[in-house]
Amino acid sequence: xxxxxxxxxxxxxxxALTLLDKYRDDYKIIAxxxxxxxxxxxxxxxxxxxxxxxxxxxxxxxxxxxxxxLRVGALTTHRTIEKSPIIKKSFGVLAEMENRLASxxxxxxxxxxxxxxxxxxxxxxxxxxxxxxxxxxxxxxNGERNxxxxxxxxxxxETALEHGELLTEIQVPTxxxxxxxxxxxxxxxxxxxxxxxxxxSITLAPKGGHCKDLRIALANGAPRSMRAKQAEELLRGKKxxxxxxxxxGEIASAEADPISDIHASAEYRQELLKILxxxxxxxxxSRAKKP
Amino acid sequence: xxxxxxxxxxxxxxxxxVKPNSLLVEVLRNDLxxxxxKRGCESSSCGICTVILNGMAVKSCSMLALQADGxxxxxxxxxxxxxxxxxxQKAFLDYGAYQCGFCTAGMLTSAKAxxxxxxxxxxxQMREAIDGNICRCTGYNSIIRAMRAVVNGEYxxxx
Numbered sequence: 001x002x003x004x005x006x007x008x009x010x011x012x013x014x015x016a017l018t019l020l021d022k023y024r025d026d027y028k029i030i031a032x033x034x035x036x037x038x039x040x041x042x043x044x045x046x047x048x049x050x051x052x053x054x055x056x057x058x059x060x061x062x063x064x065x066x067x068x069x070l071r072v073g074a075l076t077t078h079r080t081i082e083k084s085p086i087i088k089k090s091f092g093v094l095a096e097m098e099n100r101l102a103s104x105x106x107x108x109x110x111x112x113x114x115x116x117x118x119x120x121x122x123x124x125x126x127x128x129x130x131x132x133x134x135x136x137x138x139x140x141x142n143g144e145r146n147x148x149x150x151x152x153x154x155x156x157x158e159t160a161l162e163h164g165e166l167l168t169e170i171q172v173p174t175x176x177x178x179x180x181x182x183x184x185x186x187x188x189x190x191x192x193x194x195x196x197x198x199x200x201s202i203t204l205a206p207k208g209g210h211c212k213d214l215r216i217a218l219a220n221g222a223p224r225s226m227r228a229k230q231a232e233e234l235l236r237g238k239k240x241x242x243x244x245x246x247x248x249g250e251i252a253s254a255e256a257d258p259i260s261d262i263h264a265s266a267e268y269r270q271e272l273l274k275i276l277x278x279x280x281x282x283x284x285x286s287r288a289k290k291p
Numbered sequence: 292x293x294x295x296x297x298x299x300x301x302x303x304x305x306x307x308x309v310k311p312n313s314l315l316v317e318v319l320r321n322d323l324x325x326x327x328x329k330r331g332c333e334s335s336s337c338g339i340c341t342v343i344l345n346g347m348a349v350k351s352c353s354m355l356a357l358q359a360d361g362x363x364x365x366x367x368x369x370x371x372x373x374x375x376x377x378x379x380q381k382a383f384l385d386y387g388a389y390q391c392g393f394c395t396a397g398m399l400t401s402a403k404a405x406x407x408x409x410x411x412x413x414x415x416q417m418r419e420a421i422d423g424n425i426c427r428c429t430g431y432n433s434i435i436r437a438m439r440a441v442v443n444g445e446y447x448x449x450x
Contacts, residue, residue, distance in 0.1 A: 007294060007311030007357065030355070037314075037353050038335050050311065054358050079347070103423025104405070105338060108347040109354060190422050 002037070003046035009055055013139065016053050016166060021141040023049040024163040030054065031075055034102070034110035035118040059113070059168055062086055070172040074113025079104065081112060091172060093181040093199070097128045103191045113167045116152065119159040119224070120193070126153065126225035127199035127217035128183045129170065137169040144168075150217070153224035178212075179203040180287025182280050185219060186272050188263070194219040195264045198252075198276040200284040202240070209289075210239045216248070216281070221256035221273055228252035231277060240285055249278035298359050300325065301369030309356050316340045316351035318359075319366060327367040327396050331425075338424035341397035342366050348404035348423075367396035370403060378446035379403055382437035390428035397424050402438050412442060 010016040020027065028047035030036050031054055039045055053059070059075040064086045072081065081087055082098035101107060101115075101124045115125050116136070126149060134149040141164060149170070152160050161167065175181065185197030197219030203212045214235055216228040231252035235244055258269035293308040300323060309318055319325045319342065328351055331339035340352040343365040370377035379402055382388070389395045398421060405412070405420035412420065417438050418431075426434065440446065 002312040002314075004310070004312055006292075009357070009360075033355060033358070034335070034353055037355070041333065052355070052358065103338065104401070104420070105341055105348050105350045105423045106335075106353070109344075109349045 001043055002040045003043070005047055005050045007050050007052065009052040011055060013056055013058055013166070013168065016051060016056060017139060017141045017164070019049075019051050020164045020166060023051070027051055029117070029166065031114035032077065032110035033114075034106045035114060035120065053166070064090065066174055068171075069174045072112060072170045072172070074116075074167045074169060075111045076113075078102070078107035078110055078112060078115070082107060091132070091175065093128055093132075093183050093201075094125075094172070097124050097183045097199075100124065100185065100190075112170060116149070116170070117159055117161055117167055119153055119155075119157045121153070121156060121222060121224050122193040122197070122220040123225065124183070124185060124194060124197055124219060127197055127219045128181075129172065130217035130225060130227060131181060131183075131199040131201040131215040132172050132175065133201075133215065134173075135171045136167060137171070138165050139168045140165045150225070150227055153226075156223045158224075175201075176203050178206055178288055180284040180290070182283040182287060184276060184280050184283075186276065192263075196220045196258065196269050196272045196276065198273065198280045200277070200280045202235075202281070202284045202288045204285075204288045211235050211237060214284075216252060216277060218252070218256055218273060218277075220269065221252075221258050223257070223259075226256070228255050228277065230255045235281075240281075242282075245278045245281045245285070248281060249274040249276075252277040294357055296357055296360055298362050298364055300364045301366060311355065311357055313356040314352055315342070315344075315349075315354045315356045315359050315364075318356040319351060319364070325366050325368050329393060329396055331393070336425070337394075337397075338401065338421075339394055339397045341400045341424060343400050343404045346404065346407065348401045350423075365400070365403075367399050370399060377403070378441045379406070379437065381446050382440045383434070386433050386437035386440060388429060388434040388437040394424060394426040394428075398426065398434055402434075406438070406441065410442070414439075417442070 027049040029051050059073040061073040063071045078098045088095045129149045181201040183199040185194035199217045202214045205212045231248040253270045253274035258266050260266045296309050297306050329339045331337040335353040342351045
């Protein structure tokens with residue numbers, strides 16, 4: 001049963017921030033509500049005030065230029081990102097990730113910002129954004145601040161968003177040449193949340209072909225979206241071989257701290273991570289090598 | 292405190308007052324009497340409540356009714372034209388794409404929204420079109436066969 005609440009539908013970001021400041025102790029923001037309504041319907045949270053930002057069209061956009069990179073408004077729907085020609089062309093892994101996120105219905109109404117702010121460690125966008133070194137802009141009545149997506153997640157369903165704050169934009173730097181990025185997740189039914197997910201981005205040196213830089217990020221490998229930094233250390237600066245990728249999988253798996261739940265045991269999740277880090281690493285490497 | 296909601300459903304404009312915590316599916320079924328849209332899982336998992344909002348398939352159980360303010364909604368009742376069934380409905384009948392019929396309204400709206408967006412889908416895409424809709428009876432293949440028949444032009448659009 002969804003509780004009775006006072007409902008506000010601000011028309012501008014400024015109006016929204018004023019409301020967030022006014023009700024800073026007891027409100028919830030609703031965007032697409034594809035995560036929020038599930039927990040409200042179960043009575044897990046009962047906010048006194050609901051601030052509906054779905055109508056803030058000024059936060060619905062996809063912008064790209066080679067210098068500034070990609071900028072996505074927080075209210076852009078998953079489906080818009082999935083279908084965006086700009087994103088398919090220059091940030092293909094984002095479109096691929098969105099294609100596997102939930103179902104078409106959810107993607108049509110749910111927003112990328114809402115997904116991130118929900119803070120579910122099983123979420124698909126976070127590891128991909130982390131692997132691409134993405135940042136966020138957070139606004140409040142007092143101004144704006146920026147942070148890395150990888151620093152945004154603190155714990156299960158807990159993000160760095162403070163009272164009175166609103167996520168407004170996600171930024172993805174232009175992808176360097178000789179970079180390959182890939183994402184996959186394991187689930188039993190297509191549409192399910194990730195049992196685990198792995199995103200890898202590899203940048204190779206132009207002629208040497210050794211790994212200049214890389215990022216490995218995991219969905220549902222821990223209470224929060226995390227980077228497998230020890231696994232990255234193994235590969236950074238080296239010529240990546242099949243053997244090294246296999247070892248990276250083992251290290252990432254040991255680094256991770258997944259839970260056991262109704263969908264899988266921690267051991268099974270660790271086994272999946274071992275295999276997927278290897279597999280996705282291989283795919284990212286092959287994409288990086290493409291001319 | 293109830294809030295004003297104005298929306299168009301199946302071409303008909305409505306103006307009503309709803310509690311903010313009402314879901315779109317509740318307003319469609321209880322306030323507007325359009326019970327073609329079903330409630331199933333109550334957990335946003337099954338897709339049985341799918342309607343078409345501004346051309347997009349959405350789960351009406353997973354949306355506050357007030358978020359449909361100003362929108363054009365099409366429910367399963369809006370697919371037929373006068374007495375004439377929509378090609379998808381005819382195909383579903385011919386290809387046995389239903390047994391108990393409980394998922395059918397959601398399947399039809401998902402399929403319609405998808406085919407309106409992608410009139411010539413691949414096999415893969417057709418399956419993707421309904422991957423947000425669960426069916427316990429048919430095993431999905433008859434539904435895909437019905438969709439394929441429509442895509443192949445077996446049912447001329449006669450409106």
